[in-house]
Amino acid sequence: MARIELKGIRKSFDATEVLGGVDLTIENGEFLSLVGPSGCGKSTLLRVIAGLEPQSAGEVTIDGSVVDGIRPSARNLAMVFQSYALYPHLSAFDNMAVPLRMRRLSTIERLPLLGTILPSRRREERTIRADIEKIAAQLEISHLLQRKPAQLSGGQRQRVAVGRAMVRQPVAFLFDEPLSNLDAKLRVHMRAELAELHRSLRSTFIYVTHDQAEAMTMSSRLAVMIAGELVQVGRPAEIYDNPRDARVAEFVGSPKINMMPGRIRDDGRIEVFGHVLRLTSSQPSGNCRIGIRPERIELGGGPFSGAVVHVENMGAEAFVHLGLNGADARLVARVNDVRRLPDIGSHLSFNFAADAVRAFNSAGKRIDVTAEQAERIRERAIV
Amino acid sequence: MTALTKISIWSMIRHVLLIAGAIVMLLPFVWMISTASKPPSEVFSSELHLIPRHFALWENLQMAFAKANLWRFLLNGVIVTVSIFVLQVLVALPAAYALAKLRFIGRNALFALVLFGILIPPQATAIPVFLLLHRLGVLDGYAALVLPFTISVFGIFLMRQFFRNVPDDLIDAARMDGISEFGIVWRVMLPAAIPAVTAFGIFSVVAHWNDYFWPLIVLNSEHLRTPPLAVAHFRNAEAGTNYGALMAAAMVIIAPLLVAFLLAQRRFVEGIALTGIK
Amino acid sequence: MSDNAATIGGLAVPISIPKRAAQRRNPLLLTPYGLVAPALTLMLMMLLGPLAGVIALSFTDYQLGAPSLSWIGLANYHEMFGDRVFWTALRNTLVYVGIVVPGAVSAGLAIALLIQSGTSLRSLYRTIYFLPVMATLIAMAVVWEFMLHPQFGLVNGVLREFGIAGPSWLQDRSTALYALCAIGIWQAAGFNMVLFLAGLVSIPKQLYEAAEIDGASSAWARFRLVTWPLLRPVTTFVVVISGIRSFQVFDTVHVLTKGGPSKSTEVLIHSMYTEGFEFFRSGYGAALTVVFLGFILLLTLIKSRLADRGAQYA
Numbered sequence: 016m017a018r019i020e021l022k023g024i025r026k027s028f029d030a031t032e033v034l035g036g037v038d039l040t041i042e043n044g045e046f047l048s049l050v051g052p053s054g055c056g057k058s059t060l061l062r063v064i065a066g067l068e069p070q071s072a073g074e075v076t077i078d079g080s081v082v083d084g085i086r087p088s089a090r091n092l093a094m095v096f097q098s099y100a101l102y103p104h105l106s107a108f109d110n111m112a113v114p115l116r117m118r119r120l121s122t123i124e125r126l127p128l129l130g131t132i133l134p135s136r137r138r139e140e141r142t143i144r145a146d147i148e149k150i151a152a153q154l155e156i157s158h159l160l161q162r163k164p165a166q167l168s169g170g171q172r173q174r175v176a177v178g179r180a181m182v183r184q185p186v187a188f189l190f191d192e193p194l195s196n197l198d199a200k201l202r203v204h205m206r207a208e209l210a211e212l213h214r215s216l217r218s219t220f221i222y223v224t225h226d227q228a229e230a231m232t233m234s235s236r237l238a239v240m241i242a243g244e245l246v247q248v249g250r251p252a253e254i255y256d257n258p259r260d261a262r263v264a265e266f267v268g269s270p271k272i273n274m275m276p277g278r279i280r281d282d283g284r285i286e287v288f289g290h291v292l293r294l295t296s297s298q299p300s301g302n303c304r305i306g307i308r309p310e311r312i313e314l315g316g317g318p319f320s321g322a323v324v325h326v327e328n329m330g331a332e333a334f335v336h337l338g339l340n341g342a343d344a345r346l347v348a349r350v351n352d353v354r355r356l357p358d359i360g361s362h363l364s365f366n367f368a369a370d371a372v373r374a375f376n377s378a379g380k381r382i383d384v385t386a387e388q389a390e391r392i393r394e395r396a397i398v
Numbered sequence: 399m400t401a402l403t404k405i406s407i408w409s410m411i412r413h414v415l416l417i418a419g420a421i422v423m424l425l426p427f428v429w430m431i432s433t434a435s436k437p438p439s440e441v442f443s444s445e446l447h448l449i450p451r452h453f454a455l456w457e458n459l460q461m462a463f464a465k466a467n468l469w470r471f472l473l474n475g476v477i478v479t480v481s482i483f484v485l486q487v488l489v490a491l492p493a494a495y496a497l498a499k500l501r502f503i504g505r506n507a508l509f510a511l512v513l514f515g516i517l518i519p520p521q522a523t524a525i526p527v528f529l530l531l532h533r534l535g536v537l538d539g540y541a542a543l544v545l546p547f548t549i550s551v552f553g554i555f556l557m558r559q560f561f562r563n564v565p566d567d568l569i570d571a572a573r574m575d576g577i578s579e580f581g582i583v584w585r586v587m588l589p590a591a592i593p594a595v596t597a598f599g600i601f602s603v604v605a606h607w608n609d610y611f612w613p614l615i616v617l618n619s620e621h622l623r624t625p626p627l628a629v630a631h632f633r634n635a636e637a638g639t640n641y642g643a644l645m646a647a648a649m650v651i652i653a654p655l656l657v658a659f660l661l662a663q664r665r666f667v668e669g670i671a672l673t674g675i676k
Numbered sequence: 677m678s679d680n681a682a683t684i685g686g687l688a689v690p691i692s693i694p695k696r697a698a699q700r701r702n703p704l705l706l707t708p709y710g711l712v713a714p715a716l717t718l719m720l721m722m723l724l725g726p727l728a729g730v731i732a733l734s735f736t737d738y739q740l741g742a743p744s745l746s747w748i749g750l751a752n753y754h755e756m757f758g759d760r761v762f763w764t765a766l767r768n769t770l771v772y773v774g775i776v777v778p779g780a781v782s783a784g785l786a787i788a789l790l791i792q793s794g795t796s797l798r799s800l801y802r803t804i805y806f807l808p809v810m811a812t813l814i815a816m817a818v819v820w821e822f823m824l825h826p827q828f829g830l831v832n833g834v835l836r837e838f839g840i841a842g843p844s845w846l847q848d849r850s851t852a853l854y855a856l857c858a859i860g861i862w863q864a865a866g867f868n869m870v871l872f873l874a875g876l877v878s879i880p881k882q883l884y885e886a887a888e889i890d891g892a893s894s895a896w897a898r899f900r901l902v903t904w905p906l907l908r909p910v911t912t913f914v915v916v917i918s919g920i921r922s923f924q925v926f927d928t929v930h931v932l933t934k935g936g937p938s939k940s941t942e943v944l945i946h947s948m949y950t951e952g953f954e955f956f957r958s959g960y961g962a963a964l965t966v967v968f969l970g971f972i973l974l975l976t977l978i979k980s981r982l983a984d985r986g987a988q989y990a
Contacts (some may be wrong), residue, residue, distance in 0.1 A: 065885075065889060066888075067885050067888065067889075086888070086893050087885075087888045087889045088888055088889060088891040088892065088893045089893070092889065093889065094885075094886070094889045096882045096885070096886060097882075098880060098882050100880065100882040100883050100885065100886035101886075102883065102886075102887075102901065102902065102905070103906065104905040104906065104908070105905075113887075113890045113891075113892075113901065114889075114890040117890055117891030117892055117897070179890070208687050327776050378943070404840070408793075408794075409794050409796070409853060412790055412793055412794045413794075413797070416787070416790050416791065416797075419783075419787060419790075420801065420804045420805065421805060422862070423804055423805055423808060423862070423865075423866070424804060424807070425823070425830070426808075426816055426819045426820055426823060426862070427807065429822070429823050429830050430816075430817060430819040433822060441828065442827070442828055444827060444828060444833065445833075446830070446833040446834065446836075446837065446838070471894075474792075488714075489714045489715050489718060490715060492710075492711035492712070492714070492715070493711060493712045493714070493715035495711060496707075496708040496711040496712045498710070500707070500708040500711070501708075502708035504711065505708070508712060508716065509718065511724065512719075514724075515719060515723050515724065517968075517972070517973075517976050518723060518727055519920070519924055519968075519972055521924055521926070521945050521948065521968065522727065522730060522965055522968065522969050522972070523722070523723060523724075523726035523727055523729075523730060524893055524948075524952070524953075524965075525729075525730055525733060525948075525952045525953075525958050525961050525962050525965060526725070526726035526727075526729030526730050526733065526962075527722060527726045528953070529729075529740065529958065530721070530726070530953075531742065545722070546722050548718055548722075549715060549718035549721075549722050549723060551719060551723065566953070571780070575751050578878055579707040579708075579711065580707070580710075580711070583711070603972070604810065606730050607753075607812065608812045608813060608814075608896055610814045610926075610927045610930070610931075611926055611927070611945075611949075613929070615949075615953050625812060625815075626812050626813075626814035626815070626927075627814075629812070629814050629815045629818055630814055630818075630930075630931045633818045633821075633931065641822055641828075644818060644822075645818075645819065645822070648815035648816070648818050650816075651812055651814075651815045652810075652811045652812045652815045652816070653864070655751070655811070655812065656807070656810055656811060659806075659807075659810045663799070663802075663803055663806075667802070667806060667812065667870055668807075670806075670809060670810070670867065671872070
């Protein structure tokens with residue numbers, strides 16, 4: 016178990032900067048997801064922590080000691096790779112035994128023929144076997160230990176890879192998109208298993224994914240990375256509800272948050288589609304963007320209106336796509352009652368609550384807004 | 399920092415070892431060029447020097463061309479290798495197409511024969527093929543050099559594997575357009591198979607340009623000699639007396655392939671690596 | 677396609693099926709045979725027929741130009757097994773294979789590993805090491821002969837610099853075969869290197885990273901854990917290919933030593949050549965060919981056996 020600190024991590028490949036100064040502390044026993052669109056540098060950051068990639072600047076600290084320049088093997092971290100990276104010529108058992116043999120056996124004991132007859136090697140092998148069998152039982156793969164990776168299904172390989180990481184009791188686990196090679200159903204199942212594993216091990220997990228749903232459902236904290244920068248770090252609910260950046264707001268949540276062009280008027284009030292909201296901002300006047308989550312759009316009544324262009328019925332819920340009159344913008348609204356869905360082409364009016372509004376300036380940074388009357392905050396946003 | 403110095407030390411060792419090996423690999427070429435550039439007085443001196451004092455490459459080349467009809471031998475090489483390759487493609491492509499895409503009784507048996515044929519080394523069939531050509535009365539001629547190699551089971555195998563990846567829809571579309579099966583081979587499959595044909599072409603041309611065994615067996619007449627045969631005869635006639643001209647002749651013989659290789663290295667390496675599959 | 681057309685036609689006008697189907701099918705039924713006919717004919721004439729022929733000939737006393745031949749059973753084989761030259765040739769061939777295969781395979785592997793262990797000048801090195809594969813072996817053999825010239829050659833010249841008197845390599849019966857082996861290794865190493873390079877490139881990078889994290893901190897440990905086992909299928913393949921190619925050694929022997937001095941470089945294919953094409957004893961030459969074929973077959977069997985085993989964890 017470990018506390019991992021990153022200070023000003025930078026990384027460039029040739030002329031391109033992949034990481035532009037990342038500061039992050041991962042607390043002991045935490046499940047932290049590094050999440051972001053592909054190419055944002057999250058995998059590179061993980062590889063810097065693992066020691067597979069030297070950073071160009073900054074330092075990595077594990078439990079208070081700086082590990083820069085220390086080999087990956089000496090950092091006592093375990094990693095589960097996207098492709099699992101199981102040794103194809105070794106059985107599941109031998110795959111799991113590699114990290115133990117590498118650590119517990121001397122070079123002489125590891126020799127193919129001579130090594131096996133040494134009594135010390137036999138003793139070590141017994142404890143290694145016991146350790147692996149214990150972990151295998153925990154992961155329910157005891158019956159698969161003699162198989163080669165090629166004889167295992169995707170989910171089974173995944174478990175062996177996790178087992179290989181667990182046997183040596185590392186101070187932290189690093190996961191590099193470990194579920195992305197599984198089919199959708201198995202992925203959802205493995206999410207629950209990994210989260211459970213984290214609760215039982217109480218070890219530090221650092222988990223890289225581009226799938227926001229994965230990150231939201233498993234982790235205790237999320238670190239959203241975009242274009243080599245950490246844009247926001249926080250609990251999943253906080254990130255979802257209170258994004259500090261338009262890109263974070265758009266990345267998290269499915270379907271995507273509705274982003275509408277708005278304007279801050281000279282008197283500080285915010286205007287959207289020609290309607291003035293009961294919200295004021297202290298920011299200078301100018302263009303801004305208004306984000307509202309699909310579930311916060313209230314259909315059937317209100318000053319705004321749009322034509323229904325598409326309806327997605329998911330069974331338990333439905334999403335209504337609206338084309339706004341007189342604007343190119345499109346909105347998605349969630350409808351909980353799928354028995355009463357509007358017809359395509361019909362016109363609907365809608366509204367949203369004042370506290371559903373998240374405003375961003377033209378640079379994409381969140382701007383604070385205050386409702387005009389604090390006690391009526393649940394009221395409609397429109398006069 | 400220690401990691402960095404370690405890396406650069408290793409990188410130095412790597413280059414030192416590779417350069418040492420490269421010198422061994424290149425030494426015969428260097429020695430050949432060096433000797434071809436020396437006048438006889440310097441060739442027959444026990445003192446080692448690579449760079450000639452008197453540059454005599456031109457004289458040696460002239461002598462080589464005067465003693466042997468090198469142009470004719472190079473031309474023979476071109477005629478033989480090109481004919482072999484063209485005929486191999488003409489024979490192999492239709493068969494490969496039929497094996498890959500058509501259903502007919504005996505297809506699997508034929509493919510098994512092809513696979514078996516790949517295993518037969520050319521030396522194994524030399525005596526009966528020689529007797530057959532003798533019976534046909536075509537020994538000591540271009541036909542004797544070309545005919546035995548018109549069938550390349552390896553070429554059929556290679557093209558067949560390639561054709562299997564051509565989508566059936568493409569062939570059906572061609573049939574809908576009214577192209578005959580024979581037309582499909584040349585107008586649909588051949589254009590699709592250009593990369594494989596190129597690789598096979600390099601493999602075939604290199605193998606037959608460098609072949610020594612078969613021309614040695616079937617040729618008698620001087621004017622038909624292929625390049626390797628020409629070098630061997632040149633050596634038998636001149637070795638011990640005229641190393642400068644001999645090395646110049648060797649240079650001329652290996653030059654066409656080496657120049658082609660240096661111009662299109664990737665393709666050549668791919669083509670030659672095919673020999674490995676064989 | 678013809679099947680479809682027939683079914684559709686059949687649904688519409690059931691009575692006309694047989695006639696129509698026959699008309700539509702005939703060309704397509706014969707076309708495949710038309711397409712494979714030239715290849716099949718040539719294959720039987722130039723490959724399979726001669727293969728059967730060589731085995732049959734080995735049981736006859738046929739000599740080129742002789743008016744008739746007679747069946748003499750195993751007499752050629754009896755003569756062969758009683759001939760000291762045959763045993764010398766066989767021994768020399770095996771020595772050649774036994775030296776060139778390990779030499780060219782390990783050299784190829786070492787070069788490939790060295791080239792792949794860094795990033796700079798990769799393609800330049802690859803080109804240099806591949807040059808001998810491309811160069812006409814006969815021409816290069818002649819160059820080697822002069823390099824090994826006892827008096828004016830480069831090799832002995834260098835040895836002289838160190839005060840060593842080099843032997844007359846190709847004229848000395850104790851060194852001639854080894855000199856040919858050296859040429860064989862020089863020529864084959866680059867070819868093996870290319871096959872090994874292809875094998876190395878196909879090893880997933882993540883396996884090395886996993887090894888690094890699992891504690892394989894030295895280059896040797898990673899080689900043992902990842903490179904060597906994953907390269908094994910390529911290695912067995914290269915070993916067998918090199919074996920088959922060196923069994924066929926002929927060019928250098930014929931042009932440089934003609935099997936001499938005193939049969940010290942006599943090899944199987946060279947014996948076959950002299951018997952079959954210089955003395956025109958076709959029957960006896962065929963028997964030598966059959967022995968050669970036996971060895972090639974053995975190597976091929978080993979290859980397919982090992983390939984099957986390799987496929988298990990592919």
